[in-house]
Amino acid sequence: MHRPLADEIRPKTLDEVVGQRHLLAPGGVLRRLIDAGTDANMVFYGPSGTGKTTVANIIAEKTHKTLYRLNATTASLQDVKDIIADVGTLLAPGGILLYLDEIQYFNKKQQQSLLEFMENGSLTLIASTTENPFFYVYNALLSRSSVFEFKSVPAEEIRPAVLRALEVMKTRTPLPLTWEPEVPALVAQGCGGDVRKSINAVELLCEAAVPKDGTLLLTEADAKALSQRSAMRYDRGGDAMYDAASALHKSIRGSDPDAALHYLARFLEAGDLITPCRRLLCAASEDVGLAYPQAITIVKSCVDTAMQLGLPEAQLPLAQAAILLATAPKSNSVCTGIMSAWADVKAGRGGDVPRELQNVHADSAGLEREQGYKYPHNYGHHWVRQQYLPDAIKNARYYHYGDNKTEQAAKSYWEKIKGPQ
Structure with missing residues (x-):
């Protein structure tokens, strides 16, 4: 049977491992643990092909344990029990090290079933995953393990x-x-x-x-x-996708059009239009907002055009939107305003809607009362002072004008009419 070259020349010592210097260089924490013959349970987190299996092999050799490998995509609890049956026999005289690949595919019950064997010392577990373990690995198992992140190798x-x-x-x-x-x-x-x-x-x-x-x-x-196309890591719905989406959004927020185009290109190469469209639309309100109110209309038009065109032509309107947002003046006043208001609502701060603002049609039910609502258009500058917030929070201030030209112009206009707020 053909043995892949990558397996045949797999490193036998830590010094031969390619990459992961932050963990395995002399003095690195994982290096010191391995050299000390650790029995610690571990979770290795990182992309494929970065040395997780290789390091597990070296740990098994260093600790004189019998190495068993399981892949959670096909393994069952019975497979784990069959391995445990070898504890104390000639098959595993020095103990067992179980390397469980893709642990995120074990459900909660299956992961819990490992705890008993980890706690009584029946096995040492090294679990690996390409997904964020804090999202996919059961907390009780994580609390008994040390997490080490393996990174893409330069x-x-x-x-x-x-x-x-x-x-x-x-x-x-x-x-x-x-x-x-x-x-x-x-x-x-x-x-x-x-x-x-x-x-x-x-x-x-x-x-x-x-x-x-x-x-x-x-x-x-x-x-x-x-x-060709191999250099990009992308997994729809996985960490790579969310990392790229986060980087696209933060590059726009940071007013870096070059970085925004780079991360947009990753989505285009992967054939994913939905994710960047969502990020672009969100950034138009969250990070540009009232500093350039027309941005959301333009971005929506770009997104609609891109979805109608499809790839490869969709690259043009989406690039237009990304560059527009990255180079536009920035304001997060919309974001902070609604977050502050929503926080009050969640905390139960509020009260009855002021009588002046209630629905007048309710009066037809026999609740005839003087409403007292003042119609702003009947007054100069289409504004009149009256209370709009409930009594309990009548002095709340959620929106604060941004320091950009557009919002400052609005602030100046209303200060002349209302007076300083």
Whole structure:
């Protein structure tokens, strides 16, 4: 049976692991725990191909435990019980380390079932997940584990692993193997921080290489084609999607049109129009708001146009909206105003609607009372002083004018009419 190259050259020591220097460099907290022979339960969180399984293998070797692997997408509670049955036998003389991949696919009951074995020392658990464990892993299990975040590996750190894989493949090919100068960098850059994917790409490149002048030449064109669309991590509904949406919104809020276009392009590459449209519409009110009131109308038109056009043409109106919002003057007065008002409502602060504002049609039920409502259009500047808020919060102030030109103009206008507030 064919053994993937990535598995065959998997690092055997912490010094050979590519990336994760924040955890595994000398003095790193995880490095120190492993060197001390830790029995701690752990949760490894991060993208695929960043060394989670490799580090679990090394921990098992360091602690002289028998390593069992389960994938939560297919495993059951019975599988866990079958593993526990080996405790204390010749199959696991030093104890058991269970590596449970994709733990987020275990439901709450299945995760709870692990607690008994973790607490009585029957097994040491290392669970891995590509999703945020604080959303998907049961709290009681998290409280008994240490969470370590594995990060995408930079291309410059992947490149040595690619060169190592190429050297290994040179010993296996029937003809001498050579490659064009930029091939290692293209593979490292094109695999999106995934070391395993980069090693697999090397293997595929070698298998697809065409003999030329008595050698096998790996071309830059083939490297580009093989890694096309691979550099981007995106999982609809997953952390990568929400991170990109957050980055798009915050780039707009931070008035950085270049960053806004970058994160928008990630969604376009993934074929997701819905998520950026929602973010753009939200930012128009949340972060631009009354500093440029027309922005929401323009953005809505851009979004509607994009949804009618579809990709690839949708890129143009959405880019227009992103640039408009990023370069527009900013105000969060709309956001802070409604949040303050809503907080009072949630807290029960309020009271009866003032009689002057009540629905006059209620009087037809025999509740004939003087309403006393003053119709503003009957007064100069279409305004008259009267109370609109309930008595209990009649002096509340939720909206505060922003410091932008538009809101300051409105403030000046009303101060002349109403006087300073």
